[in-house]
Amino acid sequence: MTRNTWxxxxxxxxxxxxxxxxxxxxxxxxxxxxxxxxxxxxxxxEIKEGILFSDIGVSFYRILMGFLISTALALPIGVMMGTSKxxxxxxxxxxxxxxxxxxxxxxxxxxxxxxxxxxxKFFILFLGVFFQEVIMIADNCKTVNRSLVExxxxxxxxxxxxxxxxxxxxxxxxxxxxxxxxxGWAWTYLVVAELVAASEGLGFRIMQxxxxxxxxxxxxGILVIGILGLVTDLLFKRLxxxxxxxxxxxxxxx
Amino acid sequence: xxxxxxxxxKVSKRFVSNKQEITALADVSLTIGKQEFVSLLGPSGCGKxxxxxxxxxxxxxxxxxxxxxGKPITHAGRDRGVVFxxxxxxxxxxxxENVAFALKKDPTISKAEKKELAxxxxxxxxxxxxxxxxxxxxxGGMQQRVAIARALVYxxxxxxxxxxxxxxxxxTRREMQDLLLTVWEAEKCSVLFVTHDVDEAVYLSDRVYVMxxxxxxxxxEIEVSLERPRTYDMQLTxxxxxxxWEIVMELQGAKAGK
Numbered sequence: 001m002t003r004n005t006w007x008x009x010x011x012x013x014x015x016x017x018x019x020x021x022x023x024x025x026x027x028x029x030x031x032x033x034x035x036x037x038x039x040x041x042x043x044x045x046e047i048k049e050g051i052l053f054s055d056i057g058v059s060f061y062r063i064l065m066g067f068l069i070s071t072a073l074a075l076p077i078g079v080m081m082g083t084s085k086x087x088x089x090x091x092x093x094x095x096x097x098x099x100x101x102x103x104x105x106x107x108x109x110x111x112x113x114x115x116x117x118x119x120x121k122f123f124i125l126f127l128g129v130f131f132q133e134v135i136m137i138a139d140n141c142k143t144v145n146r147s148l149v150e151x152x153x154x155x156x157x158x159x160x161x162x163x164x165x166x167x168x169x170x171x172x173x174x175x176x177x178x179x180x181x182x183x184g185w186a187w188t189y190l191v192v193a194e195l196v197a198a199s200e201g202l203g204f205r206i207m208q209x210x211x212x213x214x215x216x217x218x219x220x221g222i223l224v225i226g227i228l229g230l231v232t233d234l235l236f237k238r239l240x241x242x243x244x245x246x247x248x249x250x251x252x253x254x
Numbered sequence: 255x256x257x258x259x260x261x262x263x264k265v266s267k268r269f270v271s272n273k274q275e276i277t278a279l280a281d282v283s284l285t286i287g288k289q290e291f292v293s294l295l296g297p298s299g300c301g302k303x304x305x306x307x308x309x310x311x312x313x314x315x316x317x318x319x320x321x322x323x324g325k326p327i328t329h330a331g332r333d334r335g336v337v338f339x340x341x342x343x344x345x346x347x348x349x350x351e352n353v354a355f356a357l358k359k360d361p362t363i364s365k366a367e368k369k370e371l372a373x374x375x376x377x378x379x380x381x382x383x384x385x386x387x388x389x390x391x392x393x394g395g396m397q398q399r400v401a402i403a404r405a406l407v408y409x410x411x412x413x414x415x416x417x418x419x420x421x422x423x424x425x426t427r428r429e430m431q432d433l434l435l436t437v438w439e440a441e442k443c444s445v446l447f448v449t450h451d452v453d454e455a456v457y458l459s460d461r462v463y464v465m466x467x468x469x470x471x472x473x474x475e476i477e478v479s480l481e482r483p484r485t486y487d488m489q490l491t492x493x494x495x496x497x498x499w500e501i502v503m504e505l506q507g508a509k510a511g512k
Contacts, residue, residue, distance in 0.1 A: 147340060148342060150330075150338075150342070151336075151338075153311070153329075153330040154310055154330045154334065154336040156331055157359065244346070245388075246346045246347075246388045247345075
């Protein structure tokens, strides 16, 4: 465990070290890649201007809302798709079609429909997240061990009880993994939505910095998104072991 | 003859595989009496597990009739308890919760009583002290004990066991056979036990139905009148061996296409 923690730090350290070498060693023009010091200065500048934390707040609010709206719909629909052939037949062509439409291509339309409001961001996030999530959740349910379902039948459970008491609970760890994955994708769609139609937010700040070739601010924005993603990912992992202690003992044995 | 619990009359089951119709079971007729222990024995692929699934109400059949306690079997229900080969325990429940889970549908018992019953049945199968273990923290034999407790706790009139000890090592298997006999004598239910192990069938059963394959049909019915309670050393007696001999010859004859 401690050894692996070491490796984690080593990986990060090596990349930082390479960054320091190529920037302070004047190997790369600072216009293309600013040094860590420049990025830190940009950070303190943005904090002084009072925009860094408000950008984080705004972007986090948008992604959270977009994700929650998508998930609130994807969870029941996905579970029903994974447990009922009729529902699957109804939704599969629809979802399959939209899933392959790039959410990015909807940006112009979304502005036309929603203006530059937060609603437009939620819409793009919904397109990017919901249609992937619903298919993955349906799969999580479909791959539940058939014999557990049969146990429910022999114990006299109704169809609804089997879905609620057995399939949903058995699929939950997989569904949590789906959330973790799609939450990561949601960041991409957020930045896409903010790049063109926003007046604040991390994506907007990156776009604005691009206009003035402020590469230090671009790198800062990207790093902040990366760190936020990493932190939420760790939270998801923590939540997973907290919610599914029985998975832990399964892993140790396997 | 004891009072009949289960009666199968000319049950046939066909299914389509690769656009070909396959007859899995042909005219299977058998009976199981009250408190009787009956084994269904045959080579793999003979349809014995298929038959058990029909009795459990997990699959449907095309011809014939299955009657349990005077009523035709139409779907799965709590008058039958099922023990599967792969234990099929609920992984997020502790051992006692797995057993209590089987009582979920019973509104007449309070929560506290359900827990008490679960603990009682775990003790019956020799798992005292393991009530709060997850299935993944237990060996295969222990998991199957939990599954047996789960199938018995709601007092079904017929216990169905589908090669329950097939995945266990020889030593554990022997222990489980004796455990099953003890539990069965305490609970007084009828048992349909599916196996391909001749020794196991003779050792446990009052009667053994020998099946032949493709299509699956009953080739022979053998009454085992070894006295009870049975002990392991009986397996070395002349009587036991002659039962075994009879069955083995039947199986070989069936294989040769007699």
